[in-house]
Amino acid sequence: MLQVNDLTVRYGDLTIVDHLNFTVEEGQWLMVAGPNGAGKSTMLNAVTQGTVYTGQVLFEGENMKKKKAAERARCVGVLMQNHFAEYAFSVEEVVALGRYSHAPGMRSRSRWYAGSDIGRGGGDDRAVEDALALTGMISQRKQSILTLSGGELQRTFLAQVFAQNPKLLLLDEPTNHLDLVYQKQVFELISQWLQTPGRAVISVVHDLSLAKAYGTKALLMNHGRAVACGSAEEILVSQYLDSVYRMDVAGWMRQMLGQWTE
Amino acid sequence: MRSRSDRFSFIELLIFAAVAFAVLCLCVCIGSVSISLADTLSVLWDGVKYQAGWTSAAPEGLQASIILSVRLPRVLCVAMTGAALALAGGAMQGLLKNPLADGSTLGVSSGAALGAVIAIALGIRFPGLPFAGTMVMAIVFAFLSLVLILTLAYRLDYSLATNTIILIGVIFSMFVSSLMNIIVTFAADRIQNITFWTMGSLQGASYQNALVLLGVLVIFGGIILRRAQELNAFAVSEDNARHIGVDVRRVKLVILITVSALIGVCVSIGGSIGFVGLVTPHIVRMLVGPNHRRLLPASLFGGAVFLMLADLAARTLLSPIELPIGVVTSLVGAVMFVVIFYRSRRRG
Numbered sequence: 001m002l003q004v005n006d007l008t009v010r011y012g013d014l015t016i017v018d019h020l021n022f023t024v025e026e027g028q029w030l031m032v033a034g035p036n037g038a039g040k041s042t043m044l045n046a047v048t049q050g051t052v053y054t055g056q057v058l059f060e061g062e063n064m065k066k067k068k069a070a071e072r073a074r075c076v077g078v079l080m081q082n083h084f085a086e087y088a089f090s091v092e093e094v095v096a097l098g099r100y101s102h103a104p105g106m107r108s109r110s111r112w113y114a115g116s117d118i119g120r121g122g123g124d125d126r127a128v129e130d131a132l133a134l135t136g137m138i139s140q141r142k143q144s145i146l147t148l149s150g151g152e153l154q155r156t157f158l159a160q161v162f163a164q165n166p167k168l169l170l171l172d173e174p175t176n177h178l179d180l181v182y183q184k185q186v187f188e189l190i191s192q193w194l195q196t197p198g199r200a201v202i203s204v205v206h207d208l209s210l211a212k213a214y215g216t217k218a219l220l221m222n223h224g225r226a227v228a229c230g231s232a233e234e235i236l237v238s239q240y241l242d243s244v245y246r247m248d249v250a251g252w253m254r255q256m257l258g259q260w261t262e
Numbered sequence: 263m264r265s266r267s268d269r270f271s272f273i274e275l276l277i278f279a280a281v282a283f284a285v286l287c288l289c290v291c292i293g294s295v296s297i298s299l300a301d302t303l304s305v306l307w308d309g310v311k312y313q314a315g316w317t318s319a320a321p322e323g324l325q326a327s328i329i330l331s332v333r334l335p336r337v338l339c340v341a342m343t344g345a346a347l348a349l350a351g352g353a354m355q356g357l358l359k360n361p362l363a364d365g366s367t368l369g370v371s372s373g374a375a376l377g378a379v380i381a382i383a384l385g386i387r388f389p390g391l392p393f394a395g396t397m398v399m400a401i402v403f404a405f406l407s408l409v410l411i412l413t414l415a416y417r418l419d420y421s422l423a424t425n426t427i428i429l430i431g432v433i434f435s436m437f438v439s440s441l442m443n444i445i446v447t448f449a450a451d452r453i454q455n456i457t458f459w460t461m462g463s464l465q466g467a468s469y470q471n472a473l474v475l476l477g478v479l480v481i482f483g484g485i486i487l488r489r490a491q492e493l494n495a496f497a498v499s500e501d502n503a504r505h506i507g508v509d510v511r512r513v514k515l516v517i518l519i520t521v522s523a524l525i526g527v528c529v530s531i532g533g534s535i536g537f538v539g540l541v542t543p544h545i546v547r548m549l550v551g552p553n554h555r556r557l558l559p560a561s562l563f564g565g566a567v568f569l570m571l572a573d574l575a576a577r578t579l580l581s582p583i584e585l586p587i588g589v590v591t592s593l594v595g596a597v598m599f600v601v602i603f604y605r606s607r608r609r610g
Binding site for chain 2: 048050068069070071072073074077078080083084085086087088089090093094096097098100101157160161164
């Protein structure tokens, strides 16, 4: 589905992503792990054409660079880790924005005034309703996003990207500052979303346990380069992790978990 | 609270238009010579009939000439200037996700004024179009100022924090104002006094001005209103806009050009009238919410009402002395600026 060839991102003299290659196929959940500053988020940014890069990003064989913005958004959706709301949009309004790329319905609706709902795209409303229902935000649909908790805000944007209905979902540390309940919720929702054929997920994670539990494939990065790439079971092992993080990762994990045994 | 619909409903449109019309009538009635509402309306109606060719009798008398040749063109220009500035302000606040963005706070109005002053000082004219030279220069300078300010702001602080952009705007305004002062000093014989360019005035505005404003509002206002959904996305965040499929660079360019045109034309006709684009969308947002499909059309009417009332105050408060209109809007605007800034800081 997604093929990244020789991806390199440079900011001045700094090389953030260094000749990276990997692929993601339908049904896969690729976990991208590595220390801070390994270039993980920059790599995601390049995939969505948010930064200048060299190399190729192919989606179903087509160059992402050549696609129009709306077309790109129908292929790839993004859930960011932070959201800073400024204006009091309602949950519903934010989720409905997810339908933008599925114009022309959306664009004709952006007429500044219309007396009736005739001609309003029924499919758009449906997708928004489903996304609100799936993420459990129906009862708060009219609420201002300024009054939401961090977890609710993240679910609102998850609903937006569900409404957008991309084929590939990119997540940048989606549960970074969410409590355990929301972490579980978000990961369960995404794994449910992935059940539908024709979809794939790439997520940047710091929590290696989550990566092991949900990932089908893993990409371990350090200093902008791929240290290892393959199935999650093969990659997320001491052999690779210890050298990248320069510590006994598994030992630390066991020590942490050991506290919970009765 | 009543749940807000996605769009500006017909009823709301009627209410906003009715309020704007009522304020317009009020502003035409009141002045150094007060004219009763009934007389005003009858003179207006006679004028409409005469213009439409239903009757060959032009309205006559002192009242008719005060209303039709002095007050009406002025009030019409004030209303449309207010509408254009408010729309430009609303669009910038959405695009930059910054409730303090406005032609005056970003320094765009000063830039436009500088362009106009240069055009007058150098005598830049297009044959057949008396004020097109000033107008085009004002628009070009407004656009250049916007690009310069935003480029500087992005360089300093990619997230475009409120403080950075406002600070740059203020410094830019001061710099441009001093340039303008120099030019005005050297070409004093040709250029209106500096107060006009820094505080604005629509005294002596003509029907010709009103027609230009109307044309600009229809064309550029229309472009902005059609971008309401994209502005919503930008107001959530620019990254989010890109992720949902908005052609970020293109939309940004379109909005910046449109805003420059609106501000440039307003400045070349009425001088730089500050804070209209800051105050109006802020108040309107409290009434109809932040959705640009509702915010922008409501701001059109809101801006017209706000500036007509400000002009009325400027004409009547210290009568017979007339204040520059910008004095009134800046008094209100500066207070509002502090309120908005305080609120957004407390939340942040």
